[in-house]
Amino acid sequence: MQGLYFEELSVGQSAEITRVVGAADIKAFAEVSGDVNPVHLDDAYARTTPFGERIAHGMLAAAYVSAVLGTTLPGPGAIYLSQSLRFRRPVKIGDAVTARVTVKALDDKRGHVTCDTVCEVGGKTVVDGEAVVMVTRRDA
Amino acid sequence: MQGLYFEELSVGQSAEITRVVGAADIKAFAEVSGDVNPVHLDDAYARTTPFGERIAHGMLAAAYVSAVLGTTLPGPGAIYLSQSLRFRRPVKIGDAVTARVTVKALDDKRGHVTCDTVCEVGGKTVVDGEAVVMVTRRDA
Numbered sequence: 690m691q692g693l694y695f696e697e698l699s700v701g702q703s704a705e706i707t708r709v710v711g712a713a714d715i716k717a718f719a720e721v722s723g724d725v726n727p728v729h730l731d732d733a734y735a736r737t738t739p740f741g742e743r744i745a746h747g748m749l750a751a752a753y754v755s756a757v758l759g760t761t762l763p764g765p766g767a768i769y770l771s772q773s774l775r776f777r778r779p780v781k782i783g784d785a786v787t788a789r790v791t792v793k794a795l796d797d798k799r800g801h802v803t804c805d806t807v808c809e810v811g812g813k814t815v816v817d818g819e820a821v822v823m824v825t826r827r828d829a
Numbered sequence: 830m831q832g833l834y835f836e837e838l839s840v841g842q843s844a845e846i847t848r849v850v851g852a853a854d855i856k857a858f859a860e861v862s863g864d865v866n867p868v869h870l871d872d873a874y875a876r877t878t879p880f881g882e883r884i885a886h887g888m889l890a891a892a893y894v895s896a897v898l899g900t901t902l903p904g905p906g907a908i909y910l911s912q913s914l915r916f917r918r919p920v921k922i923g924d925a926v927t928a929r930v931t932v933k934a935l936d937d938k939r940g941h942v943t944c945d946t947v948c949e950v951g952g953k954t955v956v957d958g959e960a961v962v963m964v965t966r967r968d969a
Binding site: 690706708714717718720721722723724725726727728729731734738739746747748749751752753755756759760764765766768769770771772773774775776 | 830846848854857858860861862863864865866867868869871874878879886887888889891892893895896899900904905906908909910911912913914915916
């Protein structure tokens with residue numbers, strides 16, 4: 690269950706997943722996180738906010754980035770060191786969120802890999818940022 | 830369901846929640862995020878990793894920070910603009926994670942509030958970083 694080794698990575702390499710956010714996902718995320726902010730859960734309240742309707746937790750879209758890193762690029766064996774996140778647009782119920790990870794820089798000395806991370810809905814960025822992961826070498 | 834207004838915030842103000850991470854939380858987080866990395870789900874695999882046992886998703890601890898911001902400080906009405914996260918130590922099953930948000934700077938002109946965010950287990954930092962949220966003014 691080893692993912693990619695450091696030697697198998699190169700700048701520009703990219704992987705993505707797409708997930709449709711359902712009301713059940715928002716409810717599940719609220720339960721597991723404890724983030725029961727009514728903008729996520731209460732239609733009547735959400736209509737009074739600038740969003741006009743319920744929105745997903747920003748951290749749910751961020752979790753899709755973690756899913757790409759943890760399952761595909763680089764996949765199991767990588768150690769998540771840091772992540773920056775800018776929440777640029779709301780994610781609404783029914784949105785198909787594509788989370789994409791693209792290798793940006795390789796630090797051969799430390800085995801660190803810096804990746805651009807972006808979540809898009811309909812081609813528009815909803816969350817972006819940068820991840821750093823430590824990746825195992827084949828000969829380690 | 831309005832949280833705190835900008836005028837009610839001051840530097841040094843702090844709020845926290847504590848949640849014990851159960852195996853069921855990790856399973857729920859894997860399902861909602863799609864991050865099924867076996868280091869979170871598979872005991873036998875996890876024993877072969879440097880962690881020696883299953884660990885929680887880093888983003889699960891991060892979600893507890895979002896819970897403090899979304900429910901307490903500043904609470905509903907605030908808009909999450911950005912979050913940085915450094916994953917410093919693993920979170921294991923049974924760990925009680927305290928997520929704490931502390932106001933660090935207030936940008937009166939833009940209504941932006943910068944907060945230090947930390948997750949601790951037994952007094953040791955597991956995740957830290959910084960959040961920026963936009964907070965409603967009372968007179969808005």
